[in-house]
Amino acid sequence: MAGPPKNRPNAEKGGTGSSNSQAASGRDGTQRSTPKSIPRLDGNRDPKIPEGRAPADYSKATDLKNISEMLGMHGWYIARGFTIPDGFVTRPKKFNNQGKEISVKLNTFNVLQAPSTTVHQYDVSWGKTVDPTKRQLVKKIWASKAVKSALGEPQNLWIYDGNKLAWSGKRIEREEIRLDIDLDAEENEARKAAGQEPRAARGRENKHKIYIKYTRTIDFGHLDAYLAGSSTGSPEVIDSINFLDHLLREAPSQNYTQIKKSFFQRGEQRFDLGGGIEAFKGVFASLRPALTNDYKKALTVNVDVANGTFWRVQPLARALLQAFNTNDLPSIQARFVKAKTEWKRSLFRKDLARFKRVGVTTTHNPKNPQQFTIDELCGKDPYETIFVDKDVGEISVAEYFRTKYNKNLTRNVPIVKMTKKIGGRPVYLPLEFLQIDPNQRYNSKLSDQQTSQMIKFAVTLPAQRWTAVEHGVRLLDWQNDRYLKHYGLKVSQTASNVKARLLPSPKVLFGGTGPTASVPPKDLIQGRWRLDGRKFISSNQRDILSWGVCFIGGRGALNKPQVDAFITKFIQIYESHGGRINPKFGKQPHIMEGNLARGGDMIADVFNATGNKFQARPTFLMFIVNDRNVDVYRRIKKSCDCRYGLVSQVMQSRHVATAQPQYISNVCMKVNAKHGGATCYTKSDVIGKVAPNHNTIPTMVVGADVSHPAPGAGSDSAASFAAITMSIDSSFTRYLAECNTNGNRVEMVTTDNIDKHLGNMAKKWMQRLGRGLPPKRVLYIRDGVSEGQYAAVLEQEVRDMKECFFKLGCKDIPKFTVVIAGKRHHIRFFPDKNYQDRNGNPLPGTLVEAGCTHPFEFDWYMCSHVAIKGTARPIHYQCILNEGEWSGMELQSFIFEHSYQYVRSTTPVSLHPAVYYAHLAADRSRAHLNETVVSSGKKETKAEVRPASSSGSSKDKVEIQPLIPLSNAAGLMEAMWYI
Incomplete structure (x- = not known):
């Protein structure tokens, strides 16, 4: 997201930044800023770096990648040259004082001393022969003898970010250094010195130009003033933090394999994931400004375990066989021959795309x-x-290798085209004479089997993880880092210990009376309880009447007596929880065997047979499948959701066969929610005290998530999915959800999606809860955005949401409070023994507001769940807008307590349910793609082609079709269909 072309902007100057002081009434009152203050550019992918020698300007999208993490929303506004908005949310003066004070160790290490010397910043650019995206070439040029000599190394220690910026403690005499580097000449000179023969000429020159231009001087006084609270921040502060972050990484990047901010020690023990891919552990390190453990504003370094996936070093031919899970070369040859007939459209070609850019x-x-x-x-x-x-002259690759090298090549295997060209022509090489280079990251999506293996490798208990963190600190070796010594940066070897809070658990209420109507406090603290003997707080609003069960035949299939036995238990347990099955036609469903080979017709068979038995349109179908085949699952959901408009439940035969009561109860929670019920309800003992008016203010909770295609083949043209959820009852137990495609890798929910889907759900809220009026306030919890996109959430999504209420005819636009929920961070909690579970993880409700949080902005880390495996990852919440005037303790308690009323589990969950439901809905919406599912049969639902949304993130415009809409024939859109 690029800002206006301001050079070195002053944050205090007026501009087009957003403002809370605008009138709340009328069309203009629905917008926090002018619509074009931040252009709609996908924040997921930066454009290609243009040629030229302009100095780095943080208001440009191309240079944002140079800014380190944890600058906060304030820093990103400054970086782009925008005025800080009125009403900017800062940390409350009072920390949360509810619950118990506990001690928690964090994997952060405070900076004891920052540089006080002057550092000069330089811009690095290249001649026309250099493609800056080719990192290996850029590294070779920077490490060349000519460059090192011109920069005065090793006496002067330079820091280079590998992209566009470099720093030195010494100012070069000229404003700009222009150098010509001949890499071949330098290599042959080195070979000659080593007693080796020089390489023969390659037919092209390996000469390049580099330009190193002085741009500005970094004065750390601005950073000191910012941390002391006497300055509101400036581009100079960003300069300082950016330099220090790269300074911290310079020595490790020379000693280890670097992937962004993670480092992997060469020679570490590998873990085989299968398919020619292996994993091994490294160390992550990132510098950030923070409110430290002693409540000072300072710098700290976050150190954590990094888990990387890499290509195995082996012949490319063997890697090709492993990628297809075979040792049979003829089978690969047969697939290749078959694929050649329609090469561009073949799945075989798409599978081979994982090898792109492998060295x-x-x-x-x-x-x-x-x-x-x-x-x-x-x-x-x-x-x-x-x-x-x-x-x-013209010759085939096979003939060339036979005549020149006496090598006979294999037929019917793909030739390998290289990125390098000779004489302007592409280079082709046979795969049987290529070896995969070491230490190369594997970037494509892992298979299900590889993912399972990766989880086994990556999951470690807190004690093991802390040992790995200490090992990482030793690898980083700050005390002996010559770059840190040269510039005067000192980092503590002792981890931060903070005063945290263990928030009080809410009361969790079920239906009925007696001891089963609530959960014992000890179970709430441990974060797990049983459903045995409990009744749902709200039974299904719509009786189950006309329903059918389809068990799919084939390998691993059940027989009808097994299905009958399961259904008998299901009915018994569902009714014991308070579920209602209408006895008008008898409680037993229609049970029949299905045949996957019939594709979409199989679902039609079940639908029609069920309707005929009950003489009523089916409202609920169950399917028993034989494995976790995602295509089969999505085929069923696509037909049920989009063709018939009814809720469905898919179960695996192995679970149905055992028919364990706990499994059946878990299924009952989902079935109950899909039919209008809720599992439990939380009652707070805290919120009424800290916010007495909380329950009198009409409040709507909205969650949103945008999920993107996995990296790898086809991801550059695949759809992203946006899901929006909305609370639809006063207890916030039930949520509506609507989804659609969202371009290709477009992070912000589009205006069209907000208008259509939020508007549709808001109408229902106003009719059911508001008596025709909108809520007084909206709590919008947004997942999946980085700090660099916080501003866009306000400038685009919140602006569009306010406009949506305006279009609905609302005179009073709701006051928005916006909270970002983030999981992609490396902060971990290591609490005292008295406040940890049996695995050493924090107890639900562990709240940390210092040691790793922003110095001034309102953010916190909270662990509200119990980790089943490994080390618990807390959620990072940041409030970026608070028009609704929630107090800090009110907001933190509300989010934590609602994690206990997630409708499909008997544990608190890690995220607020509004966001969790958005995750589920976005994933389910993949089944609604407007295309034929693999092996889907003859009658899969396919909508008419409508105007497609396009993505602004791709080099060429990518046309993305909307999803097939849900059929609302049986009121599906009113149900929690995604559970």
Whole structure:
């Protein structure tokens, strides 16, 4: 998201920034700022770095990647040159004092001394022969003898970010250094010095230009003033933090394999994930300004375990076989031959795309191995691939290798095209003479089996994780880091210990009376209780009347007596929890066997047969499948959701066969919620004290999440999905949800999606709860955005939501309070033994407001759940707008306590349910894509093609079709269909 082209902006100057002082009435009152204050540019992917030698300007999207994390929303406004908005949310003066004070160790290490010397910043740019995205080439040029000599190294220790910025404690004499570097000449000079023969000329020059231009001087006084509270922040503060973050990483990047802010020690023990991929552990380190454990504003370093996936070092041919989980080369050859007929559309070609940009070394000439980067595996074999040789003219790759190297190549395997060109022509090499280079990250999506293995590898208990953190600190070796010593940065070797709070658990109420009507306090603190003997707080509003069960035949299938036995138990347990099954036609469903080969017709068979038995339109179908096949699951959901408009439940045969009561109770919670019920309700002993008017203010809770396609083949044209949820009762136990596609990797929920889906749900809220009026306040909890996108949430999404209420005819626009919920961070809690569970994790309600939080903004970390495996990851919440005037303790308690009333579990969950439900809905909406599911049969639902939304994130416009809408024939859109 690029801001206006301001150079070195002053945050105190007026501009087009947002303001809370605008009138609340009328059209203008619905907007926090002018609509174009932040252009709609996808924040997920920065555009390609343009040529030129302009100095780094943080108001440009291309330079935002140079800014370190944890600058907060305030810092990002400054970086882009925007005026800080009126009503900017700062940390409440009073910390949360509810519950118990406890001690929690964090994986943060305070900076004891920051540099006091002057540091000069330089812009690095390149000649036309250098593609800045080719990191290896850029590193070679920067490390060349010519560059090092011109910069005065090793006497001067330079820091380089690998992209556009460099720093030095010494000012170069000229404003700009321009150098010509001949990498081949330097390499041959080194080979000659080592007694080796120089390499033969490659047919092209390996000469490049580099420009190093002085841009500005970093004065750490601005950072000191900012942390002391005497300055509101400035671009100079960002300069300082950015430099220090790169300073911290310079030495580790030279000693270890670096992936962003993580470092992996070469030679570490590998863990095989299968498919030619392996995992090993490293260390993550990131510097940030923080409110420290002693409540001072200072810098701290977050250190954590990093888990990386890498290509195994082996011949490319073997990696190809492993990628397809086979040792049978003829089967790969057969697939290749078949795929060639429609190469561009073939799944085989898409699967091969995972090898794109993998570095390899040639092995056909051991005396002269050469390194290349794979561009693609092509739809021709070595005998079909022709190139022009300077000596013989046109020749196939196979013939060239036979005549020059006496090597016979394999037929019917893809030829490998490289990114490098010689004489302007592409380079093709046979895959059997290529070796995958070491220490290369695997960027594609892991398979289900690989993911399972990765979880086993990555999951560690808190004690083990803390040992790994200490090991990481030793690897970083701050005390002996020559760069830290040179610039005067000192980091404590002792981790932060903070005073945290263990918030009081709410009362969790069920239906009925007696001891089962509430959960004992000890179970609430431990974060787990049983459903046995308890009745739902709200039974299904719509009776189950006309319902059917389909058990799918085939391998692993159940027989009808097993299904009958399960259904008998299900009815018994569901009714024991208060669920209602209308006995008008008998309580037993219609049970029949289904055949997957019939595709969509199988669902039609069940629907029609059920309707015929009960002489009524079916309202509920159950399906018993034989495995976790996602295509089968989505096929069923697509038909039920979009074609028939009824709720459905899919179960695995292995669970149905055992028919454990606890499993059936879990199914009952979902079935009850889908039919209008709720599992439990929380009653607070805290909120009424800290906010006496809380229950008298009509409040709506809205959650939103945008999920993106997994990296890898096809992700550049696949849809992102936006889901919006909305509370629809006064107890906030039930939520509506609507979804749609959201372009390709567009992070902000589009205006069209907000208008259509939020507007539709808001009408229902006003009719049911508001008596025709909107709520007084909206708590909007947004998931999945980085700090760099906080401003866009306000400037785009909240603006559009206010406009949506205006379009609904609301005279008084609700007051918005916006909270960002983040999981992608590396903060972990290590509490005292008295306040941890049996695995060493924090108890639900552990709240941390210092040691790792922003110095001035209103954020906190909270662990509201119990981790089943490994080390619990707290949620980072940040309030970025508070028009609704929630107090800090009111907001924190509200979010924590509602985690206990998630409708499909008997534990508190990690996220507020509004966001959790948005996750579920976004994932389920993938079944509603306007395309035929693999092996979907003849009659899958497919909507008419409507105007597609386009993505602003791709190089070329990507047209994304809307989802097939839900059928509301049986009121599906009123139900929690996504549970």
